[in-house]
Amino acid sequence: MKFFIDTADVAEIKDMASTGLVDGVTTNPSLIAKSGRNIIDVIAEICDLVDGPVSAEVAATDFETMIAEGRRLAKIADNVTVKVPLTVDGLKTCKTLSDEGTGVNVTLCFSATQALLAAKAGATFISPFVGRLDDIGGVGMDLIADIVQIYGNYDFPTEVLVASVRGPQHVLEAAKIGADVATLPPAVIRAMYNHPLTDKGLQAFLDDWAATGQSILDSKGGAA
Ligand code: G3P
Numbered sequence: 001m002k003f004f005i006d007t008a009d010v011a012e013i014k015d016m017a018s019t020g021l022v023d024g025v026t027t028n029p030s031l032i033a034k035s036g037r038n039i040i041d042v043i044a045e046i047c048d049l050v051d052g053p054v055s056a057e058v059a060a061t062d063f064e065t066m067i068a069e070g071r072r073l074a075k076i077a078d079n080v081t082v083k084v085p086l087t088v089d090g091l092k093t094c095k096t097l098s099d100e101g102t103g104v105n106v107t108l109c110f111s112a113t114q115a116l117l118a119a120k121a122g123a124t125f126i127s128p129f130v131g132r133l134d135d136i137g138g139v140g141m142d143l144i145a146d147i148v149q150i151y152g153n154y155d156f157p158t159e160v161l162v163a164s165v166r167g168p169q170h171v172l173e174a175a176k177i178g179a180d181v182a183t184l185p186p187a188v189i190r191a192m193y194n195h196p197l198t199d200k201g202l203q204a205f206l207d208d209w210a211a212t213g214q215s216i217l218d219s220k221g222g223a224a
Pocket of ligand 1 (some may be wrong): 006163
């Protein structure tokens with residue numbers, strides 16, 4: 001499973017990238033607005049920090065302008081993936097840009113029929129929003145299971161990129177279903193590391209080790 005970081009906060013991306021666990025980044029207009037920075041500048045900086053796909057979303061809703069914006073975003077760096085909403089004009093844009101060889105992430109997906117259309121439009125990634133479905137009493141993970149099954153039936157190359165992730169449980173369930181990617185707010189990745197028994201066990205190891213008076217390194221702090 002690939003982990004993308006869902007933020008436009010460069011400091012967070014730098015911190016997470018240092019773990020070696022970051023396979024890409026997703027942004028959207030709300031995350032760009034939260035960063036307080038110009039989209040061209042911040043996407044260029046993120047593309048320098050992360051080798052994997054970096055999603056940058058168009059802001060227009062009409063085909064002509066979406067195409068122009070998508071082509072501009074794609075020029076920022078080779079690892080830019082253009083993000084478009086799952087609308088008629090969004091999928092027309094997806095088809096055109098993907099035919100030009102540009103990676104496209106189709107976002108704001110809330111049904112399996114939408115995901116089927118996006119795959120037929122040549123989407124590189126489909127972004128179903130599981131958290132927002134859960135928020136209205138739906139079961140976001142059922143959608144992920146449906147899409148994974150449908151894409152497998154027809155060998156669609158479109159990767160299922162689970163978005164709107166609210167916590168480690170979403171990541172666990174997505175991995176069990178076999179989704180290709182999960183895009184994670186930094187707080188969710190950090191939460192995945194944590195378990196109280198790990199903390200308790202580590203403290204016990206440290207206490208017992210301290211009692212031995214030993215040091216693994218030599219007196220000069222070297223490996224000897
Ligand atoms: O990538 C999509 C994600 O940012 C949306 O998350 O929490 O606003 O539903 P959320």
